[in-house]
Amino acid sequence: MTSDLAVDLGEKSYPIHFPSDASAAIREMLATNVAAGRSNILLTDDGVARAQSKFLADTFGATPRLIVPAGERTKCLETFGKVLDFLAANRVNRQGVLWVVGGGVVGDLGGYSAASYLRGISYVQVPTTLLAMVDSSVGGKTGINLTAGKNLVGAFHHPKAVFIGREFLQTLPPREFAAGMAEIVKYGLLGDAALFAQLEQKPVDARSTELADVIRRCCQLKAEIVKADEFERAPEGGRALLNLGHTFGHAVEQVTGYTTYLHGEGVAIGLAAAARLSHKLGLLTPEDITRVEKTVAAHNLPIRLRGPLPLAELQNATTRDKKNRADGVRFVVMPSLGRAATRSGIAPSTVEAVWREVGAT
Ligand SMILES: NC(=O)c1ccc[n+]([C@@H]2O[C@H](COP(=O)([O-])OP(=O)(O)OC[C@H]3O[C@@H](n4cnc5c(N)ncnc54)[C@H](O)[C@@H]3O)[C@@H](O)[C@H]2O)c1
Numbered sequence: 160m161t162s163d164l165a166v167d168l169g170e171k172s173y174p175i176h177f178p179s180d181a182s183a184a185i186r187e188m189l190a191t192n193v194a195a196g197r198s199n200i201l202l203t204d205d206g207v208a209r210a211q212s213k214f215l216a217d218t219f220g221a222t223p224r225l226i227v228p229a230g231e232r233t234k235c236l237e238t239f240g241k242v243l244d245f246l247a248a249n250r251v252n253r254q255g256v257l258w259v260v261g262g263g264v265v266g267d268l269g270g271y272s273a274a275s276y277l278r279g280i281s282y283v284q285v286p287t288t289l290l291a292m293v294d295s296s297v298g299g300k301t302g303i304n305l306t307a308g309k310n311l312v313g314a315f316h317h318p319k320a321v322f323i324g325r326e327f328l329q330t331l332p333p334r335e336f337a338a339g340m341a342e343i344v345k346y347g348l349l350g351d352a353a354l355f356a357q358l359e360q361k362p363v364d365a366r367s368t369e370l371a372d373v374i375r376r377c378c379q380l381k382a383e384i385v386k387a388d389e390f391e392r393a394p395e396g397g398r399a400l401l402n403l404g405h406t407f408g409h410a411v412e413q414v415t416g417y418t419t420y421l422h423g424e425g426v427a428i429g430l431a432a433a434a435r436l437s438h439k440l441g442l443l444t445p446e447d448i449t450r451v452e453k454t455v456a457a458h459n460l461p462i463r464l465r466g467p468l469p470l471a472e473l474q475n476a477t478t479r480d481k482k483n484r485a486d487g488v489r490f491v492v493m494p495s496l497g498r499a500a501t502r503s504g505i506a507p508s509t510v511e512a513v514w515r516e517v518g519a520t
């Protein structure tokens with residue numbers, strides 16, 4: 160039995176539950192909502208609707224549901240409009256609760272819809288991918304993509320609760336499991352050297368007995384970082400550290416039109432790139448780069464682009480990153496394995512050299 164965690168944010172605090180029976184725990188909250196006159200409404204995607212049909216039927220019964228297409232392209236203005244229309248068509252009022260069941264795509268989309276509809280209603284995160292369990296369901300970063308770039312529209316809007324049920328992972332395809340591992344390796348590299356060493360010595364897979372503790376540890380790390388810098392406003396470090404590998408990773412996702420690399424795969428390449436950048440800045444040793452790349456690769460993740468991508472487009476995509484300030488693109492680098500820091504003012508030629516090393520042309 161894994162004990163609950165709390166994301167400690169004053170009035171906005173919420174629990175992360177790790178129930179032994181997610182369906183039962185969720186049914187209890189659904190019933191409590193109904194008793195309090197709060198309507199429940201469900202958002203999921205067609206992949207989850209297929210893979211978890213029994214769970215959805217047993218748990219949510221006749222709750223009105225919107226099923227959106229699976230995949231990153233669903234995180235767009237058009238689908239956002241459809242979610243809002245669905246909430247309005249069901250006459251959801253400010254007491255309504257949106258249940259977001261799925262991976263980070265429906266989590267970000269549903270969270271942003273909940274932030275916007277009637278200027279804000281409650282929502283609950285039920286992550287069904289490993290990535291969503293360790294990262295996207297916690298912290299209240301919600302949003303959608305624009306043609307111009309990834310996550311360019313959104314809001315900080317925290318869920319009422321998060322229910323993490325490892326039983327969902329039984330139907331998760333191996334490639335999606337690996338994508339979640341990228342964010343887990345990220346946590347080790349940015350803030351927990353012991354976690355990184357553990358992953359380095361013994362890669363975690365879907366059957367690992369360590370998995371429950373690793374998921375909880377990542378949620379705990381994220382909750383601490385979010386508590387300290389909820390809106391990513393710290394002048395240096397702070398919540399931006401959760402973006403380790405993402406300046407590179409988001410560029411890869413965007414330049415390939417969100418069709419070739421999963422978010423976690425972009426992050427995996429981004430971690431290798433961040434290690435290489437950290438070396439060029441005199442922070443990490445070549446041995447450190449090898450340790451990072453071996454650990455990422457041992458979790459069935461890419462450390463190089465699968466095919467060449469145009470350097471100019473990749474560089475251009477990084478200029479849209481939300482961490483950027485007047486002095487240019489801001490990267491997250493590693494002073495050592497297990498510690499991260501923000502750094503800007505890096506010469507474009509240095510970043511270009513890193514892009515080439517991971518396969519850009
Ligand atoms: N808000 C945040 O803090 C945050 C953090 C990390 C990532 N993200 C975002 O999360 C998204 C990626 O999330 P993701 O990796 O969960 O991808 P995803 O939401 O696209 O889900 C991956 C795929 O797995 C399927 N799926 C989900 N659960 C399943 C299950 N239990 N069994 C079988 N299939 C299942 C889905 O249908 C989908 O096809 C990206 O958009 C990324 O930007 C947000």
Ligand SMILES: O=C(O)C(=O)C[C@@H](O)[C@H](O)[C@H](O)COP(=O)(O)O
Pocket residue numbers: 294298300309310342398399401402405481
């Ligand atoms: O919660 C955060 O803060 C993160 O940066 C977590 C990231 O893993 C996640 O991919 C997030 O969506 C990236 O946010 P963005 O601000 O770079 O769009």
Ligand SMILES: [Zn+2]
Pocket residue numbers: 294342405422426
């Ligand atoms: Zn991420």
